[in-house]
Amino acid sequence: MASKVGAVGEITRRAALGALGVGVVGVTAASWPRLTAADIPGRGDNSLSIVIQGTKADAAAREKLVADFNKVHPDIKVKVQAIQSVDWKDFFVKLLTMVAAGQSPDLVYVATEGTQLFAERLAEPLDRFVQRDAAVLQEYFDDVHPSLVEAMMYKGSLYQLPLDWNAANMYFNTSALNKAGLELPPEDWNHLDFRNLLSSMKQANGSDFTPYYWTNRLFGGVVPWLYINDTSFLKETKATGGRWLWDGFYKKDPSSKMRAGGSLWESPNALDPRVEESFDFLRGLVKDGLGVRPEEGGGNSLVGLFASGRIGSTPAGGYWVEGLHEAGMKEDQFDVSFFPQWRTQRHQFGTAGYAIMKTAKDKDAAWEFVKWAASKPAMEVAFALPTTTPTRRSMVNEALYSGKGPKHWKVFYDTLDKFPSTGPIPAPPQQAAVETALIKNVSLAVSGDQAQLKNAMKSLERDLDLALGRN
């Protein structure tokens, strides 16, 4: 033992430093894939790297999808990476940082909020691929409403095949309605009927009950109220072009004549009297305690509050069904209707699909994945639960909502069929800055007096000018 202690005691400083050096080299070598970012999916090999918004669990949930794809294309390796984010705005910030760092993925699952940003700067048009594989894709376009496809067009080119979508419909807690002796409103109800309905619910339910809950964001906030009043906070025009798609795939569709090359939002419209009128209507709801003052964000606690009967109504899409079911709501405890009409009954929707990046290593392989993901078998795997609404009409059926509700689930797809002018979220390439400009002025506009509302509209116009880069 003595000799061992002596041996330890004989370790020189040089030996200790040497050991430390070896240790540092060893740790560095072991961490090399991380330090060089070589462990990022798809980097360093020929894998098709796909980025989605979500958690690691969301990426893992796509394993079946990837496995099914590899049965058809065993030569294309696919890696899915999830980016966790608060909302789409946050997702795009993180993705742009990846792009700036030279870690651009090949495919990105992008919602309407980012379609024009990607189309303008990052994504590859799909036109040549779609035209090349027209025979295969005709079946897809036959099943998907043209409004959803048009939302993925920018200046005449198609950038994504829409796979899932959601409109801002109106959800009701049926218990709250029943307590007030009310039933689900008729399809042709209007904004004044809505106000009366909220008043009745308020009187019949307790003091801690909120008849109408809404959030302050681009989807489902103030925009649906602008759309039904035949206006928006941005001037909307249609880009020319796109006839190749409408005349090719939708020639039998009666609405194809009114289709064009996608929406453009290039100037603010906050000073339109109808915009002020819509804001004033919402201000009245807040003032009379019929609606909440909207906080910024997506309303994370909304499902729980709605399920517990503390909220009577809120705008949401088909994505809400699974959440309410998991929160314990029975199929007859909630229902959904169209948004009320005002000057029109134009609804707001958002959709999403894969965009091929301009920098994709193998665009043909990327297209094969996009095309396969739009096939019915793939979509049935991807959208097995009502966590969103599939873009294929044939998949929005009794089976999807069976045992979960709502009773009037047909409202989801009928929104497009009955109101063909229903339009996408107003999201120009400067979406993040535009959304910030909108959000920051909504609270002020609906929570003060008439003078404050007018000032908020002026401020919104000014902020939108800046956001759109017009100053």
Place this chain on the structure above:
Amino acid sequence: MKQQRWLPWVFLAPTIAGMGIFTLIPIVASIVLAFFHWDIISAPQFVGFANFAEVAQSPTVQVSFVNTIVFVIVAVALQLGIALGLAVLVTEKLPNWLRSFFRSALFFPLVLSAASVSIFMKYLFNEKFGVVNWILSLLNIPSVPWLTSPTGSAAVIILVYVWQNFGFSFLLFLGGLASIPTETYEAASLDGATGWRKLVQITLPLLSPTTLVASVMAIISALQVFDQPYVLTGGGPGDSTRTAVMVIFETAFQRLEFGQASALGVILTIFIMLITAAQFRLSKRFVFYQ
């Protein structure tokens, strides 16, 4: 010995490399970027001082700097006042074991993530469903739009920030109080000094070096406030709680104007340096060293 001249550099190398890569290079890059137009995707373009001129004229930038200054004045005053008061109370009135408990308990909020705390507070202060308004309703006080009115949201942000940060100043003051010789207080007692007089004429003057350090650190930290307003209110309603660092973030990552964001960063850094320099200059008149 001559052979081992390299040895200190070996030990310093990791720190120098870390500081270089993670501090020095980003600072220099940020200063350089302030003179370019860069949207993260296209190649940067030299624009001279245009970014500085642009941000100086922006009403949002002007409002955010005013908001930040008001926030610093109120939050730092509260933070130092509460920390000092509690430090004096804990030192004078509590036994050792309880003092240790409070030292840990009051420091604890600082180790929590500001974003997590803010998310939690957002629930508490929700106008319709929050616990705070529910408690007020039990006292027949009408609900307050904490996060959706300019005054309410500013108050909540200051409250959350001070709650989370005063623990650090508290620890500094505890250390400062421990270094004041007890003989000074004993001599004052023999001369008939009361508690208040001892506080004003002994404690505060002898604590002034600690107060200087605490205030410099508190002001630098408060000038960079971001997490609380970003999570709690997103800068709203309107621009009422938008701070300078929030505007830097939005300019860079939402408007993709990285050059303008860098220019704002440079302006804020110069602003912080000027305030700190002013504090040290004033300290010659107000700080007493034993």
